[in-house]
Amino acid sequence: MRVRDLHILPKLRDGLGYLYLERGKIEQSQQAVEFLDKEGRTLIPAASLACLLLGPGTSITHEAIKRLTDNGCSVVWSGEEGVRCYAQGGGETRKADRLIHQARIVSDPAKRLQVALAMYYYRFAEKLDPKLSIEQIRGLEGVRVRTAYAEASKEYGVPWNGRWYHRGHWSAADSVNRALSAANACLNGLCHAAIVSVGYSPGLGFVHTGKQLSFVYDVADLYKAELTIPLAFRMTAESREKLESRVRAACRDLFYEKKLLARLLPDIDRVLGYRKGSEDEEESLETDTDPALPGDLWSPDGEATPGGVLYLTTNRWPTGKSESEA
Numbered sequence: 489m490r491v492r493d494l495h496i497l498p499k500l501r502d503g504l505g506y507l508y509l510e511r512g513k514i515e516q517s518q519q520a521v522e523f524l525d526k527e528g529r530t531l532i533p534a535a536s537l538a539c540l541l542l543g544p545g546t547s548i549t550h551e552a553i554k555r556l557t558d559n560g561c562s563v564v565w566s567g568e569e570g571v572r573c574y575a576q577g578g579g580e581t582r583k584a585d586r587l588i589h590q591a592r593i594v595s596d597p598a599k600r601l602q603v604a605l606a607m608y609y610y611r612f613a614e615k616l617d618p619k620l621s622i623e624q625i626r627g628l629e630g631v632r633v634r635t636a637y638a639e640a641s642k643e644y645g646v647p648w649n650g651r652w653y654h655r656g657h658w659s660a661a662d663s664v665n666r667a668l669s670a671a672n673a674c675l676n677g678l679c680h681a682a683i684v685s686v687g688y689s690p691g692l693g694f695v696h697t698g699k700q701l702s703f704v705y706d707v708a709d710l711y712k713a714e715l716t717i718p719l720a721f722r723m724t725a726e727s728r729e730k731l732e733s734r735v736r737a738a739c740r741d742l743f744y745e746k747k748l749l750a751r752l753l754p755d756i757d758r759v760l761g762y763r764k765g766s767e768d769e770e771e772s773l774e775t776d777t778d779p780a781l782p783g784d785l786w787s788p789d790g791e792a793t794p795g796g797v798l799y800l801t802t803n804r805w806p807t808g809k810s811e812s813e814a
Contacts, residue, residue, distance in 0.1 A: 504536050505743045506677050508736060510543030510568070516551040534559045538749060539681035541566045562681035566673070568658075586687045589762050590703075594692045601625075603694040606759040610710050626695075636713040640721040663728045667720035670732040672708065674739040675716050679707040682752040707756060715742060 512525030514532070521532040532540070534555055539562045542548065548563075556563055593599040602618070604625055609615055612632050616625060641648035646664050653661040653669050661669070683690050683703060693702025695709070719742055723735050743749070756762075785793040 504533060504538065505740055505749060506539040506541055506674060506681070507532065507537055508541040508543060508566075508674075509546055511545035514542075514546065514548040514552045516549060516555050519555075521552050521555050532556075534561050537561045538685070539564060539677045541677055544568050560685060562684055564677055564680065566677070583687050586757075586762060587689055590688055590692050590760060593760065594694060600694050603759060603761075606761075607695060607706065607710060610755065610759055611713060622695075633713065636717050640718050643718075644721040644725040646721050646724050663731055664721060664724040667724045667731055667735050668716065670735040671716035671720045671739050672712065674736055674743075675708045675711060676701070676704055678743060678748065679711075679752065680704045682749070682756065683707060686753060688756065707752070710755060710759075711748065715739075715746065715748070 509523050512523050514521060514523050516522075517529075521534045523530045523532055537556075537559075540556060542563065542565050544567070553563065593603060601622060604622060605616055605618060605620075608625060608629060611629075616628065620628075637648055637651070640646075641664075648664065649662070651665065651668070653665050658666065680690055680701070688703065690704045691700040691702055693699075693706045696702040696705040699705075716739070719738055720735065723731065723738055727734070787793050
């Protein structure tokens with residue numbers, strides 16, 4: 489039986505983080521989704537999975553994609569080791585209240601700066617002078633991040649010569665930089681899934697800009713100093729063998745331990761100043777329960793007009809008959 493009401497599906501905060509698969513085939517088997525490779529068949533927990541990363545050598549059937557998206561699982565086509573993102577699927581919601589809120593504040597320079605300040609406060613627990621420019625905020629953020637790298641280097645005894653990697657020459661970077669890239673790719677995938685699951689746009693960033701993933705980078709940055717930076721240095725200190733795969737497994741465990749899925753959506757709403765349970769949100773609940781429901785129509789006064797209605801400027805119908813004759 490197909491679930492029509494998305495509100496009875498498992499919530500994002502109660503689900504699993506992400507799953508990375510490569511060199512195999514994904515298809516639907518009865519009401520489940522399975523991964524087939526040389527090791528055999530493996531069930532994919534589509535109903536509770538937030539993000540499925542498809543690496544090189546994977547193929548997926550139309551029915552499997554449909555099953556995953558019906559269950560709110562974001563699908564990302566990534567590069568080897570899950571490091572690069574080529575494309576992604578949509579989220580489970582059809583509501584636009586959060587997107588409208590995001591677009592409204594990202595288009596207002598003063599409100600956009602307030603979000604940048606809120607993000608800085610979340611990351612470093614320090615309130616900055618609201619009169620600071622975005623350039624000054626970036627400078628302070630850069631100092632904080634460099635300090636985080638230096639402290640992790642000292643704690644785990646891993647030499648640090650700065651953040652460096654070349655997308656076309658993955659192996660040219662040193663071990664800790666590769667570990668950081670692999671860890672951040674996992675974090676980006678999970679943040680991306682959370683963002684699209686409730687209807688935010690991954691492209692409308694506040695600190696980052698100009699890419700379809702700008703907001704993903706903004707959100708992921710909230711957690712790097714706490715999660716991925718220490719993890720990458722720790723895993724590099726333990727061993728350089730099979731580093732990227734060990735980092736991905738360690739990220740999965742760390743994200744679960746720190747309850748990242750439960751934190752993501754409340755944190756995003758908080759830094760954007762979105763009030764959960766607002767009138768706009770309550771009015772848009774029907775959009776998810778009935779995906780074919782016509783949307784509202786924009787009006788200059790800010791009050792939405794119901795869609796799916798034939799509005800006439802005269803009392804004549806398109807057939808030429810009057811309304812009473814029709």
